[in-house]
Amino acid sequence: MLLMAKLYVAILIPALVLVVIAAIFACVLAFLGRKLEVKRDEKIVQVESLLSGANCGGCGFAGCSAFAEALANGKADLSACNATSKANKDKIAEILGTVNEGEEMSFVVCCNGGSACEDKYDYHGYGDCASMEMLAGGRKACPVGCMGAGTCVKHCDHHACEICEKGFASINDARCTLCGKCAKSCPKGLIRKIPARAKVFVACSNHAKGKEVRSYCKAGCIGCGMCQRVCPNGAITVVDNLAVIDYSKCTGCGACAVKCPSKCIKTR
Amino acid sequence: MNIYFTIIVGSVFVNNFVLSQFLGICPFLGVSKKTNTALGMGFAVIFVMSLASVFTYVVNEFVLIKLHLEYMQTIAFILIIAALVQSVEIVIKKFSPSLYSALGVYLPLITTNCAVLGVAILNIQKAYNLLQSFLNGLFAGVGFTLAIVLLAGIRERIHPKNVPESFRGFPITLIAAALLSMGFSAFSGMFGIS
Numbered sequence: 001m002l003l004m005a006k007l008y009v010a011i012l013i014p015a016l017v018l019v020v021i022a023a024i025f026a027c028v029l030a031f032l033g034r035k036l037e038v039k040r041d042e043k044i045v046q047v048e049s050l051l052s053g054a055n056c057g058g059c060g061f062a063g064c065s066a067f068a069e070a071l072a073n074g075k076a077d078l079s080a081c082n083a084t085s086k087a088n089k090d091k092i093a094e095i096l097g098t099v100n101e102g103e104e105m106s107f108v109v110c111c112n113g114g115s116a117c118e119d120k121y122d123y124h125g126y127g128d129c130a131s132m133e134m135l136a137g138g139r140k141a142c143p144v145g146c147m148g149a150g151t152c153v154k155h156c157d158h159h160a161c162e163i164c165e166k167g168f169a170s171i172n173d174a175r176c177t178l179c180g181k182c183a184k185s186c187p188k189g190l191i192r193k194i195p196a197r198a199k200v201f202v203a204c205s206n207h208a209k210g211k212e213v214r215s216y217c218k219a220g221c222i223g224c225g226m227c228q229r230v231c232p233n234g235a236i237t238v239v240d241n242l243a244v245i246d247y248s249k250c251t252g253c254g255a256c257a258v259k260c261p262s263k264c265i266k267t268r
Numbered sequence: 269m270n271i272y273f274t275i276i277v278g279s280v281f282v283n284n285f286v287l288s289q290f291l292g293i294c295p296f297l298g299v300s301k302k303t304n305t306a307l308g309m310g311f312a313v314i315f316v317m318s319l320a321s322v323f324t325y326v327v328n329e330f331v332l333i334k335l336h337l338e339y340m341q342t343i344a345f346i347l348i349i350a351a352l353v354q355s356v357e358i359v360i361k362k363f364s365p366s367l368y369s370a371l372g373v374y375l376p377l378i379t380t381n382c383a384v385l386g387v388a389i390l391n392i393q394k395a396y397n398l399l400q401s402f403l404n405g406l407f408a409g410v411g412f413t414l415a416i417v418l419l420a421g422i423r424e425r426i427h428p429k430n431v432p433e434s435f436r437g438f439p440i441t442l443i444a445a446a447l448l449s450m451g452f453s454a455f456s457g458m459f460g461i462s
Contacts, residue, residue, distance in 0.1 A: 014337050021327065021344060025351035032355050036362040 043095060044072045050092050052083035056157065058179035071096060082178030082193075104196040107171050107183060111146035111190045112203035112264045114167030116219035128154060133187035141216035144188050144205040152182035152191060173268075199252030200245065204264040207240045221264045227256035275400055277458075279407040285383045286415040287445075287452040292383030296416055297441060301427075306420035308367045309375075310413025312360070314406060316352055316378050317387050321405025323348050324388040325398050345388045353379040383412060415452075419445055 048068035059080040061067040070076035071092070078089055078098070086104040118141040123132055129151040132138050138147050146168035152161040153169070160175035161182050171182070171191070183191040194201050202221060206213050210222030223241035235249035236256055243256075243265065257265045285291045292313070299309040324345050332338055357375050361368045368375070378384060387408045391401040422444045431440050 013335060014340055017331060017335060017337060018340070018344065018347065021331070021347055025347065029351060029354050029358070032358045036358050038361050038365075 041072060044068050046095055047071055047092050050084070050088045050095075051081065052085070052088070052177065054083045054177050054179065056083055056177060056179035056181070058082055058181060082180050105178065105193040106173055106196040106198075107176060107178065107180070107191050108194055108201050108203070108268070109146060109152075109169045109171060109190055110192050110201070110203055110205045111144070111168050111188075112219040112262075112266065113140065113142055113145040113217050114148055114164070114219075116166070117142050117145045117217040123149075130185075130187050138188070142206055142213070142220065143208075144190065145217065146188065146190055151185050151187065155181045155185040157181070195247050197252075198245075198247050198250065198268070200250065200254060200257050200265055200267050202243045202245060202264060203266045204242065204262075207242050209241055213241075219262050219264055222262060224261060226259050226261060227265055230255045230259045271400065272403060275396075275403050276407045279404050280411040280414065281452065281455040282458060284411040284415055284452050284455075285386065285408050286412055287449040288456065289386065291386045292381050292412060295377060295381065296412075296419065296445070297438065298377075300416050300420040300423055300441070303417060303420045303424060306416045307413065310409070310416050312356060312375060313378060313381070313383070313412050314409030316349070316356055317384055317409035317412075318402055318406040319352050320345075320349050320384050320388055321391055321401040322398065323352065325391060325396075325401040328392055329398075341389065341392065342385070345385055349384050349388070350379045383408070415448070418448060422448070 048065055051064040051068055053064050055063040057063065059067045059076065059082075061070055061076065067076060067081060071078065078084075078092060078096075081089075082105065084092070119139050120136065120141045121139055123135070123139045125131070127149070129138070129147045129149045132147050132149055137143055138145070140147055148163050148167040148169065150161075150163050150169070153163060155161075157179070158175050158177050160172045160177070161169055162172065164170045169182075169186075169191070183189070183193070188205070190205055204219070204221035206217070206220050210224060213220040213222050221242050223238050223243070225238045227236045227243050228238055232253065232255065233249045233251055235246045235251075236243055237246070238244070245256075245265075254267050257263075257267045279285075283289060286293065286296045295309055295313070300306050327344060327348060328338075328341065332340060332344060337344075353376065356378075357368075360375070387405050391404055394404075396404055419441070423441055426440055426444065435443070
């Protein structure tokens with residue numbers, strides 16, 4: 001019995017000492033915290049609550065909180081954030097007294113090649129697109145062809161990038177938070193922004209002449225100009241052997257996608 | 269030789285916390301990109317180390333030893349250091365927001381900085397009295413500041429240079445730190461301090 005009592009004391013006293021020390025410090029800290037409280041700018045708090053809160057780091061700042069601070073201090077531009085919805089961006093712009101000109105965007109992969117595009121060599125070895133790119137500019141015969149080794153998949157934190165069964169990358173809009181990491185990671189720069197309302201996009205990035213493109217890729221833009229001719233709104237022009245869509249004129253009728261001989265104008 | 273002189277020279281040069289005892293390497297590498305942030309970090313460490321030395325000495329002498337609880341040194345010291353760092357953070361946040369944002373995540377990291385705990389425990393091991401503990405803490409902090417500012421100066425000069433790609437960033441910094449540490453090893457045995 002006595003031994004048990006001694007044991008309890010031997011445990012209780014140290015615990016008590018620690019609790020007392022901790023309590024003293026807690027009081028001091030609470031007092032300091034109250035006394036020296038730093039009021040955060042109301043504007044920053046509001047802006048932060050309107051940002052998406054994804055903390056993806058796509059804007060180049062350390063999270064949404066740091067971005068909100070930079071916005072309030074005029075050190076950042078709202079367009080740097082891809083993840084926040086247009087409605088919220090408008091509200092933020094109102095708070096900051098600026099105008100939000102940005103339109104809601106989404107990302108697309110501008111290549112339709114994959115298995116339709118010939119390989120220059122067989123790649124055996126460690127790595128992804130980035131290491132392939134170092135070896136004679138990638139394994140595809142097309143200098144701007146998606147190599148399908150999944151660097152974008154690896155960089156996407158939201159599982160929105162995938163390599164489809166045809167062998168090129170595609171982006172799942174429902175999952176994409178528009179952080180833009182995939183676009184930065186792609187060594188060919190094939191992942192680009194288009195307006196979210198766009199119904200069609202050109203899934204090829206090759207500026208070479210039609211004959212050359214045909215020699216290695218069945219799905220590449222040959223610059224034939226068919227889309228330019230069928231577009232009722234004059235929204236498409238072929239610039240430097242590649243179709244370019246002017247989204248301010250495009251109504252999304254889809255006539256170009258139907259007529260395109262290589263099927264490289266895709267609907268979404 | 270005068271013990272105070274020994275403590276001062278010993279903790280700044282001979283037993284420099286970073287360069288010869290390898291304590292506090294995390295902020296040494298993390299906050300040494302720019303000289304002025306390194307200096308800010310150094311002052312924060314000096315401040316926390318000297319305060320921690322005094323507080324831990326008092327708590328050890330008048331609470332732990334009296335109650336025969338010396339085995340609780342580590343946990344009690346960590347508690348004290350954590351509370352100190354928190355109060356330093358609150359004070360800096362209020363009075364120097366620029367230093368606060370420059371130190372960033374590294375200020376809370378002083379909480380778990382082994383150099384601070386190290387100085388507290390070494391004070392006890394070497395049986396220093398209150399003044400000696402304080403001096404040891406203060407000048408260990410000065411030694412830390414000296415090391416981190418020297419490294420920051422070196423890094424600022426290395427940064428724009430054409431360093432081979434595989435050595436860019438931390439590798440070349442570690443090499444610089446190693447050379448710095450070798451330089452400091454020249455102090456060992458000086459003044460009869462080991």
